Amino acid sequence: xxxxxxxxxxxxxxxxxxxxxxxxxxxxxxxxxxxxxxxxxxxxxxxxxxxxxxxxxxxxxxxxxxxxxxxxxxxxxxxxxxxxxxxxxxxxxxx
Numbered sequence: 001x002x003x004x005x006x007x008x009x010x011x012x013x014x015x016x017x018x019x020x021x022x023x024x025x026x027x028x029x030x031x032x033x034x035x036x037x038x039x040x041x042x043x044x045x046x047x048x049x050x051x052x053x054x055x056x057x058x059x060x061x062x063x064x065x066x067x068x069x070x071x072x073x074x075x076x077x078x079x080x081x082x083x084x085x086x087x088x089x090x091x092x093x094x095x
Contacts, residue, residue: 001019001020002084003021004019004020007040010020011057011058011066011068011089011091012026012058012060012089013029013060013061013062013069013071014028014029014030014061019037027039027061028058029057029058030056030058030059031056031057031059031065032059033057033063034056034057036062037054037072038054038056041054042072045072049074049081050074051071051072051073051074052070052071052072053069053070053071053072054067054069054070054083055067055068055069055070056068060094066091067075067091067092068089068090068091068092069089069090069092070083070084070088070090071087071088071089071090073085073086074086089094
């Protein structure tokens with residue numbers, strides 16, 4: 001994990017420091033009914049070097065839920081190998 005936007009704390013309702021310690025910690029905030037689907041989609045995307053775009057519900061620290069679209073793209077090196085991933089979460093317009 002290189003950089004986590006301070007907006008992560010507002011959106012996910014969790015401290016950025018959690019991601020620096022465990023980069024997969026973002027999965028814990030996903031609604032339990034969406035978690036396995038998102039985990040499988042992410043693992044498949046990472047294995048083939050493709051990106052990911054998927055809707056999901058986030059469980060806030062206060063117990064509420066918000067609907068987001070998550071997009072992850074790979075940033076390749078000069079030889080085309082994935083060296084970094086860039087992830088974004090956008091609140092759904094109809095949430």
